Amino acid sequence: MANEDSESQQLTIEIQPKLVPIHDLTQTKWRYLFLFFDCTLCLGNYFAYDTPSVLQPEIMDRLHINSFEFNWFYSVYSFPNMILPFFGGFLSDTFGSRLAVFIFSLLVCFGQAIFALAITIESFPIAVLGRFIFGLGGENLCVVQGTILAEWFTGKELSMAYGMTISIGRLGSVINNILEPQFYSSTGSVVFGLWFGLFLCILSLILGLFLIFMDIHKDTLLGPSKKKSSEKIKISDIKSFNFGFWMLSGNCLVVYICVLTFNSIASLYFQTRFNFSSIEAGYFISITYIVAALFSPIFGILADRLGRHIYWIFSSALMMLIVHVIFILLPDCDKCIWGGLNLIILGMGYSIYGSTMWGSIPFLVDSYAAGTGFGIVTAAQNTGMTIGPIIVGAIHYKTEHQYGYTYVSLFFIIVAVIGVTTASMLWVWDRKNGQHLFTAKIYDSSRLESANEQEDLSKTLAIN
Ligand SMILES: C[C@H](NC(=O)[C@@H](N)CCCCN)C(=O)O
Numbered sequence: 001m002a003n004e005d006s007e008s009q010q011l012t013i014e015i016q017p018k019l020v021p022i023h024d025l026t027q028t029k030w031r032y033l034f035l036f037f038d039c040t041l042c043l044g045n046y047f048a049y050d051t052p053s054v055l056q057p058e059i060m061d062r063l064h065i066n067s068f069e070f071n072w073f074y075s076v077y078s079f080p081n082m083i084l085p086f087f088g089g090f091l092s093d094t095f096g097s098r099l100a101v102f103i104f105s106l107l108v109c110f111g112q113a114i115f116a117l118a119i120t121i122e123s124f125p126i127a128v129l130g131r132f133i134f135g136l137g138g139e140n141l142c143v144v145q146g147t148i149l150a151e152w153f154t155g156k157e158l159s160m161a162y163g164m165t166i167s168i169g170r171l172g173s174v175i176n177n178i179l180e181p182q183f184y185s186s187t188g189s190v191v192f193g194l195w196f197g198l199f200l201c202i203l204s205l206i207l208g209l210f211l212i213f214m215d216i217h218k219d220t221l222l223g224p225s226k227k228k229s230s231e232k233i234k235i236s237d238i239k240s241f242n243f244g245f246w247m248l249s250g251n252c253l254v255v256y257i258c259v260l261t262f263n264s265i266a267s268l269y270f271q272t273r274f275n276f277s278s279i280e281a282g283y284f285i286s287i288t289y290i291v292a293a294l295f296s297p298i299f300g301i302l303a304d305r306l307g308r309h310i311y312w313i314f315s316s317a318l319m320m321l322i323v324h325v326i327f328i329l330l331p332d333c334d335k336c337i338w339g340g341l342n343l344i345i346l347g348m349g350y351s352i353y354g355s356t357m358w359g360s361i362p363f364l365v366d367s368y369a370a371g372t373g374f375g376i377v378t379a380a381q382n383t384g385m386t387i388g389p390i391i392v393g394a395i396h397y398k399t400e401h402q403y404g405y406t407y408v409s410l411f412f413i414i415v416a417v418i419g420v421t422t423a424s425m426l427w428v429w430d431r432k433n434g435q436h437l438f439t440a441k442i443y444d445s446s447r448l449e450s451a452n453e454q455e456d457l458s459k460t461l462a463i464n
Helices: 002-018 030-041 043-054 056-063 072-078 084-095 097-120 124-152 158-187 191-222 235-240 243-274 278-306 309-329 338-358 367-403 406-432 445-463
Strands: none
Touching: 030 043, 030 124, 030 158, 030 191, 043 056, 043 072, 043 097, 043 124, 043 158, 043 191, 056 097, 072 124, 072 367, 084 097, 084 124, 084 367, 097 124, 097 191, 124 158, 124 191, 124 367, 158 191, 158 278, 158 338, 235 367, 243 278, 243 309, 243 338, 243 367, 243 406, 278 309, 278 338, 309 338, 309 406, 367 406
């Protein structure tokens, strides 16, 4: 009997630290419903962002604009976002992610409504204004999407969760590429597709409201937040962000150039080098996003299981380098598929990078500064998205007559080498500074404190 007693006591003591309060929704299956709402938050944005590029000749025709003017639709989106996501992330840390979700979702809808209206009434300046407002909301919404997710998913499922958001987002891009030309061919007008984009943005906003309600409910069940004043973000805190975080931001800037900037020129690239028609090239360039939509969650789950985020980041940066070296070595050919196969490697590298890089931010900044962290990395990404196409365009313009795409490929190789170098520097830094990117330890002092409190409680129970 005495023996049994001590056995049951031992059992209680062993289980105690693993017990979690059932009123913490982030520890229940409800978190997957939350993940669903989080994934759909940017769906409308991903879809509508890519619409002009799919309907470029038709929109240019309708508004009587040239390709330089058309590019304004993308520049006014990316250029302000070299800075804005930083403020968006800061706003989300200061006033809370829920208010930020609401405001940025409204801006996305408002911007897309203005853009669709402008194309309907054939006004170029109003269309530019619409894209600007759409951009104000769009990138910031994706910042909050990442920030709020880090509050619901801890280290062991974080990369899977980010992988899912990329998967659904890029699915939005692929659906746009497929649906928009169909809408155009069946209605004979670009207008229907643009209003459909608004419908998706409103749908994302409505599902976003469910996400807000779930988050409020989570906090109500947990009781009042015990955030100390020292845990509130101040602008000056940015100075104390560690070297690893800045390396990750620089790495994001260059690696995304290797994927997204390349993707933006890939249609013409495939038509020129491999002699495909624009429709065939369109199919090819979808490969990168289709692979990303399929594989991002899978690589995310693998990274969650195995940890070692820094290995994944390094290998994906290396894959970008391999892809662009293959492209420079590949001879021009008539309708050969090698370029398409190379895009599968690019899509794989992108899936690994997207799910593990964004998922690494909470391992490098304190949780109360997560929004600002996501904002800075997104601002870095948009800097790449703004300068990358300008440099590539200039190189192509100057060298295409004599050298075709050789110098453009060389540029991508140099950028990929910077990607591999920054990933290596991040690796070395991480080894010397707690190995957060190796063991997937959340960089969050408040959670560490509560873990210590729980440990103390279990020790007290064991003694009693
Ligand atoms: C996850 C990552 N996110 C982004 O690139 C964001 N800048 C949002 C882009 C949405 C379209 N404007 C990604 O998609 O890889």
